[in-house]
Amino acid sequence: MTAVDSQRVLVTAGAGGIGRSIAMAFASAGARVHACDIDANALDELRTQAPGITTSVCDIADRGAVQRMVQEATDALGGLDVLVNNAGIAGPTASVADMDPDAWEAVLRINLTGTFTVTQAAIPHLKKSAAGSIVVMSSLAGRFGYPNRSPYATTKWGLIGFTKTLARELGEFGIRVNAILPGAVDGPRLRQVFEGRASVSGRSMAQEEAAALANQSIKRFVDPADIAALVVFLASGAGRSISGQMIPIDGDSQAAS
Numbered sequence: 377m378t379a380v381d382s383q384r385v386l387v388t389a390g391a392g393g394i395g396r397s398i399a400m401a402f403a404s405a406g407a408r409v410h411a412c413d414i415d416a417n418a419l420d421e422l423r424t425q426a427p428g429i430t431t432s433v434c435d436i437a438d439r440g441a442v443q444r445m446v447q448e449a450t451d452a453l454g455g456l457d458v459l460v461n462n463a464g465i466a467g468p469t470a471s472v473a474d475m476d477p478d479a480w481e482a483v484l485r486i487n488l489t490g491t492f493t494v495t496q497a498a499i500p501h502l503k504k505s506a507a508g509s510i511v512v513m514s515s516l517a518g519r520f521g522y523p524n525r526s527p528y529a530t531t532k533w534g535l536i537g538f539t540k541t542l543a544r545e546l547g548e549f550g551i552r553v554n555a556i557l558p559g560a561v562d563g564p565r566l567r568q569v570f571e572g573r574a575s576v577s578g579r580s581m582a583q584e585e586a587a588a589l590a591n592q593s594i595k596r597f598v599d600p601a602d603i604a605a606l607v608v609f610l611a612s613g614a615g616r617s618i619s620g621q622m623i624p625i626d627g628d629s630q631a632a633s
């Protein structure tokens with residue numbers, strides 16, 4: 377079985393949010409971690425907090441920057457066992473009828489094409505691993521329709537097709553590929569969403585939160601540490617028979633809210 381403390385891990389968008397929790401969870405388990413992010417200051421802060429983690433500034437929508445970043449990552453790590461394709465942006469809120477086509481394309485460039493570019497550059501390195509693993513960050517929005525968030529939902533559904541195809545292509549090389557689909561994640565961003573909704577609806581923050589939780593069996597939002605633990609498990613030897621799967625982590629949500 378592959379021990380996490382022998383793994384070499386690349387996390388995209390690893391300086392903030394969920395990616396940071398994932399990078400820290402692998403580092404805490406003893407893995408060697410390289411994080412890339414578009415935000416250089418956040419990467420500096422990450423290195424201060426976790427000096428063992430190496431970093432690259434990279435916009436995953438920039439193909440040349442991705443080639444350089446994957447080279448830096450594999451040089452720093454001495455190879456690659458685990459790729460966590462975490463980077464993704466929320467994109468605009470508008471109906472399809474009113475959608476700005478440039479805003480639509482910007483989301484596809486990062487969420488879909490960026491994930492493709494990073495993965496393509498990483499595959500030759502993962503093929504050299506004894507137990508390669510790729511985790512793709514989809515979303516609850518990759519399982520349901522999501523009114524006024526069409527580019528986001530479209531890319532998160534697209535990543536499921538990407539995951540299932542990659543799993544078929546890479547299985548013979550011992551590389552497993554799985555997608556995870558988090559629901560609403562607890563934290564300041566979610567609070568801002570509720571504030572925004574409350575200011576439009578005239579309802580209180582608590583009412584907006586209750587309305588969102590009404591869609592879930594488990595009445596709390598997802599802790600980023602739980603997502604990180606799932607990614608560490610999937611990439612570990614304990615997950616060695618799991619590939620081509622889409623795994624929700626959302627308190628049994630019945631809608632994208």
Ligand SMILES: NC(=O)c1ccc[n+]([C@@H]2O[C@H](COP(=O)([O-])OP(=O)(O)OC[C@H]3O[C@@H](n4cnc5c(N)ncnc54)[C@H](O)[C@@H]3O)[C@@H](O)[C@H]2O)c1
Nearest residue numbers: 389391392393394413414415435436462463464515558561
């Ligand atoms: N937060 C949620 O509720 C939630 C739910 C389901 C899925 N997700 C997915 O999880 C992933 C991480 O979400 P998050 O909420 O932590 O995001 P976030 O908005 O907190 O951003 C995380 C990091 O992404 C970096 N980033 C942004 N654009 C980038 C780019 N072009 N190249 C490289 N780095 C870039 C940012 O600098 C930041 O450090 C995304 O794919 C998102 O769609 C999030």
